[in-house]
Amino acid sequence: MSTVELRNVSxxxxxxVAVNDITMTIGPGVTGLxxxxxxxxxxxxxxIAGFLAxxxxxxxxxxxxxxxNPGIYRTVGLVPERDSVYAFLTGEEFVRDTATLHQxxxxxxxxxxxxxxxxxxxxxxxxxxxYSKGMRQRIKxxxxxxxxxxxxxxxxxxxxMDPRQRLHMMDLLIKLGAEGRTILLSSHILxxxxxxxxxxxxxxxGRLAASGDFRAIRRLMTSRPHVFLVRSSDDRRxxxxxxxxxxxxxxxxxxxxxxxxxxxxxAFSRELAGLARDQDIRLRELLPEDESLESVFAYLVES
Amino acid sequence: MDGAxxxxxxxxxxxxxxxxxxxxxxxxxxxxxxxxxVVLKAARPPGTPWPGRILGDFGFSVVLxxxxxxxxxxxxxAEIDEGSIVHLLATPVRRSSVIVxxxxxxxxxxxxxxxxxxxxxxxxxxxxxxRLAVGLFVGALAGSVVYNAVFVMLSVLTTRAIAVGLLYVLxxxxxxxxxxxxxxxxxxxxxxxxxxxxxxHYGALNAGLTLTTALIMGVIVTVVTLVFATRxxxxxxxxxxxx
Amino acid sequence: MSAEHEVIGxxxxxxxxxxxxxxxxxYRRYTGRRLGRAQIVRALYWHSLRSAYGLGRGAKAKIIxxxxxxxxxxxxxxxxxxxxxxxxxxxxxxxYLFQLRVVVMIIFxxxxxxxxxxxxxxxxxxxxxxxxxxxxxxxxxxKLAAFITACLAIIEIPLLLLYLGTIAQAHSGTxxxxxxxxxxxxxxxxxxxxxxxAAIGLALASLSGRRAYATGAIAIYFFLTWILAGIxxxxxxxxxxxxxxxxxxxxxxxxxxxxxxPGPGTFVAHEITQVPTTAAHLSGLVSPFTTLDxxxxxxxxxxPGPVPGVGGYGALYGAMLLxxxxxxxxxxxxxxxxAGMA
Numbered sequence: 001m002s003t004v005e006l007r008n009v010s011x012x013x014x015x016x017v018a019v020n021d022i023t024m025t026i027g028p029g030v031t032g033l034x035x036x037x038x039x040x041x042x043x044x045x046x047x048i049a050g051f052l053a054x055x056x057x058x059x060x061x062x063x064x065x066x067x068x069n070p071g072i073y074r075t076v077g078l079v080p081e082r083d084s085v086y087a088f089l090t091g092e093e094f095v096r097d098t099a100t101l102h103q104x105x106x107x108x109x110x111x112x113x114x115x116x117x118x119x120x121x122x123x124x125x126x127x128x129x130x131y132s133k134g135m136r137q138r139i140k141x142x143x144x145x146x147x148x149x150x151x152x153x154x155x156x157x158x159x160x161m162d163p164r165q166r167l168h169m170m171d172l173l174i175k176l177g178a179e180g181r182t183i184l185l186s187s188h189i190l191x192x193x194x195x196x197x198x199x200x201x202x203x204x205x206g207r208l209a210a211s212g213d214f215r216a217i218r219r220l221m222t223s224r225p226h227v228f229l230v231r232s233s234d235d236r237r238x239x240x241x242x243x244x245x246x247x248x249x250x251x252x253x254x255x256x257x258x259x260x261x262x263x264x265x266x267a268f269s270r271e272l273a274g275l276a277r278d279q280d281i282r283l284r285e286l287l288p289e290d291e292s293l294e295s296v297f298a299y300l301v302e303s
Numbered sequence: 304m305d306g307a308x309x310x311x312x313x314x315x316x317x318x319x320x321x322x323x324x325x326x327x328x329x330x331x332x333x334x335x336x337x338x339x340x341v342v343l344k345a346a347r348p349p350g351t352p353w354p355g356r357i358l359g360d361f362g363f364s365v366v367l368x369x370x371x372x373x374x375x376x377x378x379x380x381a382e383i384d385e386g387s388i389v390h391l392l393a394t395p396v397r398r399s400s401v402i403v404x405x406x407x408x409x410x411x412x413x414x415x416x417x418x419x420x421x422x423x424x425x426x427x428x429x430x431x432x433x434r435l436a437v438g439l440f441v442g443a444l445a446g447s448v449v450y451n452a453v454f455v456m457l458s459v460l461t462t463r464a465i466a467v468g469l470l471y472v473l474x475x476x477x478x479x480x481x482x483x484x485x486x487x488x489x490x491x492x493x494x495x496x497x498x499x500x501x502x503x504h505y506g507a508l509n510a511g512l513t514l515t516t517a518l519i520m521g522v523i524v525t526v527v528t529l530v531f532a533t534r535x536x537x538x539x540x541x542x543x544x545x546x
Numbered sequence: 547m548s549a550e551h552e553v554i555g556x557x558x559x560x561x562x563x564x565x566x567x568x569x570x571x572x573y574r575r576y577t578g579r580r581l582g583r584a585q586i587v588r589a590l591y592w593h594s595l596r597s598a599y600g601l602g603r604g605a606k607a608k609i610i611x612x613x614x615x616x617x618x619x620x621x622x623x624x625x626x627x628x629x630x631x632x633x634x635x636x637x638x639x640x641x642y643l644f645q646l647r648v649v650v651m652i653i654f655x656x657x658x659x660x661x662x663x664x665x666x667x668x669x670x671x672x673x674x675x676x677x678x679x680x681x682x683x684x685x686x687x688x689k690l691a692a693f694i695t696a697c698l699a700i701i702e703i704p705l706l707l708l709y710l711g712t713i714a715q716a717h718s719g720t721x722x723x724x725x726x727x728x729x730x731x732x733x734x735x736x737x738x739x740x741x742x743x744a745a746i747g748l749a750l751a752s753l754s755g756r757r758a759y760a761t762g763a764i765a766i767y768f769f770l771t772w773i774l775a776g777i778x779x780x781x782x783x784x785x786x787x788x789x790x791x792x793x794x795x796x797x798x799x800x801x802x803x804x805x806x807x808p809g810p811g812t813f814v815a816h817e818i819t820q821v822p823t824t825a826a827h828l829s830g831l832v833s834p835f836t837t838l839d840x841x842x843x844x845x846x847x848x849x850p851g852p853v854p855g856v857g858g859y860g861a862l863y864g865a866m867l868l869x870x871x872x873x874x875x876x877x878x879x880x881x882x883x884x885a886g887m888a
Binding site: 328329331332335339343346348352353356357360361364365369372373376377380381384461463464465466469470473474477478 | 606610613617645646649652653656657756757758759761762763765766769770773774777780781782823825
């Protein structure tokens with residue numbers, strides 16, 4: 001009833017593939033959508049929210065397609081990332097108008113409840129143009145909750161929030177998730193999602209790179225060595241300097257450059273620049289050989 | 304409740320339009336119309352009869368077209384530009400309702416800011432409820448309706464709605480309309496003039512269409528553009544992250 | 547979680563000492579040449595010129611510049627065809643096709659001036675510009691220079707096409723020279739147009755960060771004043787009625803009529819001419835387009851234009867031109883002096 005399903009969903013703009021053949025199911029509880037900037041997280045959220053059509057595949061919420069289906073919004077609430085609200089309305093008017101548009105029986109009452117949940121009761125009489133960024137986020141959440149949706153989609157919800165507001169929002173989301181709602185939030189900040197999400201979906205370059213339990217994925221990552229290709233002004237000398245470092249497990253001179261295996265990416269990346277400078281070698285290029293997983297590793301482990 | 308006028312959307316739209324001080328740009332042309340009418344009435348210039356030129360050419364070509372353009376593109380265009388339309392669309396409200404409501408608000412505002420001043424100017428210029436004054440008033444009412452339908456549709460189609468609308472008003476209506484008679488069939492200004500002239504019977508008005516043609520084409524254009532706008536709005540898309 | 551985090555270089559914690567440490571992580575500073583203010587201005591100019599034509603953005607941004615340019619070239623093309631068929635040049639150099647030029651410039655300026663100026667205001671990048679070695683007035687001047695260049699191309703290239711189309715069929719050096727002599731004032735008039743209209747357009751556009759409002763403001767100002775000026779000129783012309791006696795050709799005298807009497811076929815006609823009053827001469831001051839035309843007449847232009855003669859008020863037109871230009875430049879300067887933190 002409140003399951004979000006993507007089946008072989010792709011979305012492209014001309015030559016650029018924003019989402020590449022993603023299949024995933026999101027159930028009740030809090031799910032985090034992780035990924036670097038530009039990975040396609042917002043695209044996935046907009047696809048689920050019915051604000052983007054999939055170029056291929058199906059996106060359904062509770063069995064119904066979300067594209068061109070305004071009825072979906074009875075069960076879905078969206079908190080968009082863009083800081084775009086009706087600045088001339090007061091917080092209360094905004095939430096109450098949203099409630100009316102949702103054809104609720106008691107818009108004012110629903111608005112009051114939603115505003116209380118979002119802890120915006122003090123500021124509700126002021127115009128949104130006077131709100132800080134964090135307050136705007138919270139009023140958007142209130143508007144998204146006013147119709148008691150089963151599915152809540154949040155695009156980078158902690159942007160612009162101070163620590164206290166963030167904690168409050170996290171508590172709120174945990175509570176909503178415990179009530180059996182499907183909460184999907186996107187973020188590129190690890191710590192926020194770590195404390196909040198039961199499951200995570202990691203999206204890198206439009207592909208689903210990892211999904212499941214957060215700690216299990218991390219463990220998978222640390223046990224793999226990572227392979228890089230380095231091109232420099234003197235590969236041989238750099239190679240011999242690198243093999244002496246504990247973070248490096250293997251070095252190979254290939255036609256295209258220096259292939260380095262590192263077990264500890266964090267230490268390796270920090271040392272490489274200093275090492276090159278000490279040896280007076282100019283670094284030209286540093287490419288990870290297994291791009292997607294490397295990026296996953298980088299921000300899953302390296303905080 | 305359904306594909307009809309929605310009070311909440313109407314109130315938001317009205318507040319949005321009047322909330323920005325700069326939006327009162329559309330009060331400028333009608334004010335100038337009335338001002339010039341008063342000045343010319345007092346000055347009594349000797350040349351060609353000026354009421355027809357001021358009320359007809361200036362009133363319709365400039366005041367009606369430009370004011371309708373500004374109003375018509377801001378009732379929906381501003382929200383799309385800012386992104387706040389998402390909050391409206393993330394509700395089960397029918398897309399046709401959104402379009403119709405904004406269209407009606409735009410048309411009513413245009414009538415208030417163009418047709419009424421046109422009537423006032425006409426009363427001043429011709430000294431009373433003459434056929435010319437009344438005819439132009441009714442023509443302006445008709446023009447307000449059709450123009451707003453077209454410009455609301457443009458707002459959904461493109462982010463540069465006002466520039467495209469300006470292209471339409473200046474090139475299609477002003478330039479082509481005077482040289483290519485076929486272009487008149489798709490000129491909203493001609494619909495308005497046709498309606499006006501059926502009452503005014505004023506030769507100097509640049510009216511090329513009969514009343515029947517003007518009415519039929521006006522209705523067709525209004526309906527087609529609104530339907531098309533509804534269709535496009537239901538396919539409204541948000542871009543993802545930096546693509 | 548932060549087990550791998552080794553802090554390279556711990557901040558010294560000496561009692562009472564406040565030291566800071568810049569961690570050396572092998573970062574290389576840029577030691578190359580840094581370009582100066584002149585290059586910044588040049589880059590800004592070039593970038594603005596490109597955005598005036600929609601280059602560097604998607605295909606949609608190029609539609610209006612290309613369309614307006616094509617429309618502006620139409621008279622030159624038609625003229626070339628007429629020349630080939632043996633006619634003389636039908637389009638004058640100093641006015642070109644006045645109405646067309648007005649409409650095209652209104653569209654181009656209303657659509658493109660906001661692209662140069664409003665975008666930067668909306669995205670609040672001005673502080674980024676001004677924290678570089680760029681003086682306050684460099685920014686609007688560079689933008690203005692770029693937009694004048696853009697408008698100049700749209701105005702002068704069709705004139706040059708007109709010229710080339712005409713001399714293509716010319717057979718003698720004197721004919722070519724005559725065309726060239728006629729072209730030069732036309733190019734100068736075009737220059738006046740570009741400078742004044744670009745300045746006004748940018749000044750109006752700089753009032754708003756939202757492109758729609760900027761376009762609207764520019765469209766209203768230019769179009770409204772233009773139509774108004776035309777109407778005012780038309781309605782302030784006095785009709786002068788003259789009785790004219792039209793004689794038959796000499797020698798045709800009716801039988802039996804005394805000599806000197808009006809012969810058969812003589813009649814009295816009433817000739818109505820439109821004579822501009824003072825008001826008509828001055829009405830052109832209302833619109834920048836007619837102001838430009840008035841200055842053209844004042845400087846000796848001969849082709850007929852919307853302004854029915856300046857009637858001794860030529861200097862007034864010149865003054866109006868300078869006033870409009872000064873107001874626009876002043877407006878731009880004022881806008882960007884205070885827009886630093888906008």
